[in-house]
Amino acid sequence: MARILITGGRPLEGTVEVSGAKNAVLPILMASLLTEQPCRLKGVPHLKDVTTSIELLGHMGVEVSLGDHFSVGLDAGRLHAQVAPYELVKTMRASILVLGPLLARTGYARVSLPGGCAIGARPVDLHLNGLSALGAKISVESGYINARADRLQGARVVLDKVTVTGTENILMAATLAEGVTIIENAAQEPEVVDLAECLISMGAQISGHGTNTITVEGCRELEGFDYKVLPDRIEAGTFLVGAAMTGGCIRAVNAAPKTMDAILVKLEDAGARINTGDDWIELDMAGRRPRAVNIATAPYPGFPTDMQAQFTALDSIAEGTGVVRENVFENRFMHVLELQRLGADMRLEGNAVIVRGVDHLTGAPLMATDLRASACLVLAGLVARGDTIVDRVYHIDRGYENIEEKLGQLGARIRRLPAAAA
Ligand code: UD1
Secondary structure, three states: OOEEEEEOOOOOEEEEEOOEOHHHHHHHHHHHHHOOOOEEEEOOOOOHHHHHHHHHHHHHOOEEEEEOOOEEEEEOOOOOOOEEOHHHHOOOHHHHHHHHHHHHHHOEEEEEOOOOEOOEOOOOHHHHHHHHHOOOEEEEEOOEEEEEOOOOEOOEEEOOOOOHHHHHHHHHHHHOOEOEEEEEOOOOOHHHHHHHHHHHHOOOEEEOEOEOEEEEEOOOOOOOOEEEOOEOHHHHHHHHHHHHHOOOEEEEEOOOHHHOHHHHHHHHHOOOEEEEOOOEEEEEOOOOOOEOOOEEEOOOOOEOHHHHHHHHHHHHOOEOEEEEEOOOOOOOOHHHHHHHHOOOEEEEEOOEEEEEOOOOOEOOEEEOOOHHHHHHHHHHHHHOEOEEEEEOOHHHHOOOOOHHHHHHHOOOEEEEEOHHHO
């Protein structure tokens, strides 16, 4: 299994280009199922989750072509299967996003239940309740969700809990339903807004996206799209935290600072000087050690759970004590045990970790456990003395495009060790 070797001690310096947002690309790729017409998505990052999505769409009969400048062509004109099999869904939970569009366009979908996941139970009950409210007949048997509907009917859907992919599934389904759907307690994440904008470009009637109430007036058919995806706020945030931890100075280009308020405020609290333009962010730490910050994750516009692990790493070497509270997922602290192996001083208390900053970390072999946890281990490796080896980097490849190349360009000593060298 491939591993990443990091030799700590160098500040991050220079310019890094932010890739397209994974969490916007995935639902938008699935939105191609809503139309018979060809679609094109631009700014698609080269990620394992993108490959899995393309494989899943291909399995259903979507013709996929890769074009110039990170663009992907999709043609769902002739679907031959309405099934998302276990083998693909088990590697990527976001596969559940085919359910809404497939059902709405073809009247049938069979999707494997995603099952458990390293960061918590992550059920899909809210997706299913929402689609049932739109008139779908849903049964679950032999590990598969079977959903049927002649034509979905618009309805008022009140989500018990804010769910990002749940909102996206119901939103996509509602675009082809008869009548008006109102989604209350909807997710307000920028990636949900990006999906809504793409659907609008297909002719969907949507308003209120970016607020907690989204209204959709359904239509019979949608057109194809030619759309460029929004930049990845989590990838950008990860590089900025790396610069703050190493006392560095970087400029992230092709970024979307307007989607990153909660992250940038915390970096300023940690002592970073930040400047932003429409599509760039500069962070200068001027060689200083960061100050510890308190974090409490929450749905957007709150602090993103996908940045929690990275800030836990920052607090581990900061001046002072920080409390990091995880309010979105119940089991998202696997990185804590690994950071302790580097010498971090951390104590778990319920859904919080109390982090007392230490002078330095010392490199060690580590195990990546999930996508964002592995990014945090790489960041810790950038400041640890000596060598850190992060194993199971396939987790990182799910969501970070060429992470070792991008960090290498910023001056980090980092390289991938081939599986054979293990
Ligand atoms: C999405 C993101 C993920 C991010 C998460 C929270 C994608 C592809 N992934 O995941 O990177 O960490 O949002 O910002 O966009 N829940 C239920 N029932 C459901 C659905 C969710 O109880 O039917 C719970 C979950 O267990 C969790 C909370 O709701 O505690 C939020 O999860 P959700 O927003 O649905 O996460 P995802 O959409 O899976």
